[in-house]
Amino acid sequence: MVQLEDEIRQLKEDRNAVVVAHNYQRDEVQAVADKVGDSLALARFCAETDAAVIVFCGVHFMAESASLLSPEKTVLLPVADAGCPMADMVGVDELKAWRRDHPGIPVVCYINSSAAVKAESDIICTSSNAVAVVRSLPDPEILFIPDRNLGQYVADQVPEKTVHLWPGFCPTHDRIRAVHVEEARAAHPDAVLLVHPECRPEVCRLADFVGSTKQILDHARTSPASTFLIGTEEGVLWTLRRDNPGKRFFLAGPGFFCPNMKKTTLESVRDALVHMRHVIQPPPDTADRARAALARMLAVR
Ligand code: 13P
Ligand code: SF4
Numbered sequence: 001m002v003q004l005e006d007e008i009r010q011l012k013e014d015r016n017a018v019v020v021a022h023n024y025q026r027d028e029v030q031a032v033a034d035k036v037g038d039s040l041a042l043a044r045f046c047a048e049t050d051a052a053v054i055v056f057c058g059v060h061f062m063a064e065s066a067s068l069l070s071p072e073k074t075v076l077l078p079v080a081d082a083g084c085p086m087a088d089m090v091g092v093d094e095l096k097a098w099r100r101d102h103p104g105i106p107v108v109c110y111i112n113s114s115a116a117v118k119a120e121s122d123i124i125c126t127s128s129n130a131v132a133v134v135r136s137l138p139d140p141e142i143l144f145i146p147d148r149n150l151g152q153y154v155a156d157q158v159p160e161k162t163v164h165l166w167p168g169f170c171p172t173h174d175r176i177r178a179v180h181v182e183e184a185r186a187a188h189p190d191a192v193l194l195v196h197p198e199c200r201p202e203v204c205r206l207a208d209f210v211g212s213t214k215q216i217l218d219h220a221r222t223s224p225a226s227t228f229l230i231g232t233e234e235g236v237l238w239t240l241r242r243d244n245p246g247k248r249f250f251l252a253g254p255g256f257f258c259p260n261m262k263k264t265t266l267e268s269v270r271d272a273l274v275h276m277r278h279v280i281q282p283p284p285d286t287a288d289r290a291r292a293a294l295a296r297m298l299a300v301r
Contacts, residue, residue: 001028004266008032011273017053019269020045020066023213024235024261025057029269033057036239038214039065039111040126044298046070055272056280057264059084063280064115065124068291069298078268080278082260086198087112089168090146095120098143102164107143108134109293110150112170115282119289121145124297127197128212131157136300149174153197153204172233172258173198180253181206184229188250194219195231195252203231203252220244233258 009032012019020042021033030036035045039062046054046066053074056063060083067075095117099107109121110130118124125133127150134142134154140161144151146168155163173196181193181203194216195207204210209219213236220228220240229252230236240249271277282290 001266004270005032007270008266008273011270015053015273015276016051017055017273018049018051019055019057021264022058022062022235022261023217023239024233024258025264026235026262027238028266029057029264030235030238032266032269038126038128038212040128040212041214042066043069043111043126043294046073046075047298049073053273053276055269057269058082059087059260060280061087061112061114064282065111065294067280068115068118068282068287068294071287071291074276075280076272076276077278077280078265078272079263082263084112084170084260086110086146086168086170087114087117090117090166092116092120095145098145098166102141102143105141105143105164106137106139107145108137109145110147111294111297113146115290116286117145118293119286121293122296123300124294126212126297128215129297129300130154130197133297133300134158134161134163147198149200149204150197152201153210156201156204170198172256173231174200175255176200176203176231176253178202178206181229181231184250184252188227188229190225191227191229191250192223192225193229193231193252196233199231207231217243220247220249230256232256233261235261 018034020035047069063077106122145166148165151165193207227248231252
């Protein structure tokens with residue numbers, strides 16, 4: 001392992017590369033990354049880095065967004081088929097048809113989507129800024145794609161607007177039910193419950209705090225509580241435990257595991273740098289429009 005880490009360090013120098021990792025990556029992959037974060041933090045980091053090469057340890061839509069924001073850089077996804085099932089739950093033709101049925105209503109598209117779908121949307125959001133993005137629009141009605149759970153969370157926070165929901169979901173978060181959380185609470189009655197808004201509405205409504213992976217990490221760091229139930233993918237436990245040695249963390253339900261996020265290994269990161277693979281480049285016919293929708297999001301503070 002030490003040898004692999006050294007190889008990656010050397011290759012990063014040789015290639016003028018940075019490694020970025022999502023909070024759900026394997027512990028050892030997070031440990032070699034120059035930046036670990038949520039979707040928004042990684043998108044901003046990739047847009048600002050001077051490196052020539054970005055090795056994106058995450059899933060396809062994340063690397064694609066990095067490439068959209070940094071067209072002059074080479075973006076590598078270590079495992080070509082690391083995808084996000086939720087992103088595949090909306091296609092361009094279906095979205096166009098939905099828009100036709102709702103003329104004049106803007107589309108807010110979660111970043112967990114393809115570049116082609118982003119290109120057909122008005123503005124992108126992530127889980128950390130979805131509420132702010134929807135509030136930033138003057139329109140009283142919004143079409144929200146593809147996550148119905150995040151969309152419902154936004155609708156609850158912004159009751160003055162009507163949010164139409166697309167029926168997509170994250171299989172990892174959606175499988176957790178209120179009954180699982182209630183069982184976890186019974187086992188740890190003093191724990192504070194922090195959940196990701198990709199969880200079902202009935203789970204979010206039980207939570208003490210709802211936020212993106214970074215917001216969950218920040219909340220746990222500053223909270224005076226000592227025990228936490230975590231309602232998101234288990235990869236966040238690595239940072240939570242490293243940053244909070246005196247606190248205890250338990251998952252709020254079974255199966256908080258994203259198989260696609262776990263496909264990336266140190267070997268695949270090393271091989272990505274050795275062979276300069278797999279280069280992610282959004283289709284040129286949609287890149288400009290998708291980039292514009294992403295840029296609109298980055299302008300919302
Ligand atoms: P975050 O933006 O909160 O990191 O979420 C990304 C994701 O895919 C959650 O499942
Ligand atoms: Fe997609 Fe869910 Fe995995 Fe996030 S956790 S990448 S939304 S499948």
